[in-house]
Amino acid sequence: MKYRILYLLALFPITSAFSQSDLMKEAPVREIDFQTYLNEVLDNNYELASRKYNVDITKSEIDVARKFPNPNFVLGNQSADISSKHLPQQWYAGFQGTIELGGKRGARIDYQTAVADQSRAQFADFLLQLRADATITYVNTLAIMLLTKRKEESYKSLFQLAESNAIKLKFGDITELDVTQSQVEANLMKNDLISSESDLRAAALNMILFMCKKDRSRLFYPQGDLNIQPKEYDLEKLISFALENRPDMIAARYDKVSSKYNLRLTEANRVPNFNFEVANNFYTRSTNATGPSPSYYALTYFFGVTMPLSNMYTGDLEMAKYRISKSEVDLEAAKLKVEVQVKTAYLQYQLAKEQLKIYKSSILADAEKVFQGRMYNYRRGNTTLTDVLAAQRTLNSVYFAYYHDLRNYVTKVVELQRAAGIWEISI
Structure with missing residues (x-):
């Protein structure tokens, strides 16, 4: 029985090493920093290019309105x-x-100019949303990559522990149960690592979706550590800035302007030529x-x-007036939406910042210190394998929670800036 266990344990390092090399087999990978990634998104994103054509189309319609x-x-x-x-x-x-009488041509030009201004504001809003979504995707991928590296370190540590225990068993220094337990722990971590690497590749593919790269055989992994210094924001200033400068607010105001010009154009079209x-x-x-x-x-x-016999029917005027009323209601709704979004994002940012403060203490270093101490004592026979594995799990839990809260914090920074209509983030 003992020789069978020794045989299995002898195979264990080889199998583990082979599996570990398999984990590294993946598509060609290139690291990309945040600014380069964002530039790729802004230069190559298909939907952004499509929205840009909408701006060009409405601009051309101004020249069409000048025709007589x-x-x-x-x-x-x-x-x-x-x-x-x-x-x-x-x-x-x-x-x-x-x-043409009644100022039809001038009314057409004014209306199409307002529509073009609204289209530019809508494009700016889409650009803000795209930049925020692309950034969150980058942040999520980076957090998964950091988590994967942490799991890889844990797996290597447990793998080495299992190999060491196999050698100790040959000399009768430990029991078979300790060897089996260390092997089980290493395999569990290996399985967790495989899952994390799969998540990392999926997240990297989402980055390609934003960058719209033609060569999809290459994966892009982010660079950085997500360590963004906390910043104090004034809530009232954020709300005031968002109400005045957020692109969707500007678009809502231009919608009201274009509605008024549409009424003027409708009235002009009723004047006989x-x-x-x-x-x-x-x-x-x-x-x-x-x-x-x-x-x-x-x-x-x-x-x-x-x-003008058909002018007895006033449906066109009523439609134009209803559109003005609708644009006014939409503008008020947009104001309320902006204020609520900024306040919500601000509160979530403050909460995420508070959650991250715990890691500014020595909790990470302390968890690492405890694990290394347990490992040191175990090698000298002064502590049990259970204590070492418990310290390893604690260390992993602390780091996993740290990366989760760190990702959450950076995401809330992005969401706050999205809600306020500002952009000053750098990773």
Whole structure:
């Protein structure tokens, strides 16, 4: 029985080492710092590029609004003699056209300008949201990477402990149960490490989703340590800044402006247009015996106004007025939303900052010190394996909680800046 256990334990280091090398097999990896990553997102993100075209389209629509009705050039024969009675013929050349009244062209330009301004504000809001979402993805990936490194260190430590115990068993220094327990602990940590590395690759793929890299065979791992110095914010100043400068607030105000210009345009479109025609007529000489006449030129002109009979229906005016009322309600709702979001983000930031303060003490160093001390005493036979494993679990728990709270803190910083409409984060 003893030789069977020794045989299995002899295989254990080889199997563990082989599994460990398998963990390192992955797609090519390149490290990327935060600013480079963010620049890649802003330069290559497909949805951002699509939203940018919306801005270009609305800008082009301003030029479309500047267009006016083109006049028509007319040329023809209005009276051609086909009776062979030598009557005069009438040739004419002139212009027909429409003159827009009621300030239609100016109203169109003002309306499309307001729409373009609103589109730019909406693009800025999307940019703010994209930057925040991309940053949170980077932070999550970095936190998972730090956690994975911590688990790898723990696995190496437990793996070495299991190998050491296998050697001690040969000399009868420890029991078979201690060897088995150290082996089980190492395998459990290895399994946890595999899961963490899988999470890391999945998070790295999410980074590629934001960067829209064409070469998707390469993974990008973040750099840094998430150690961002806490900063004091003035809640009232954040709210005031957000209400004035947050892109979605600016878009809501432009929506109100465009609604008013839309009413003005609707009213202008109800004003009849002025139609005209001016032509120069040439009458040929007539040799008809009954009514001979010489050739001559004559100027003809016509003026007309469209009869606005359909103006008895006022649905277009009512729609435009309802749109103004809706934009005013939307603006008030946006103000309330901004204020609540800033206050919520601020409270969550303060809580996350308080949770992180505990790690500013010596808790991490103390947990490491306890584990190293337990390991030192165990090697000299002054403590039990249970004490060593308990210290290892405590050390892992402290670091895992630290990385969780650290990620939560940085995420809350990003969310607070998103809510306030500011951007001053650097990782």
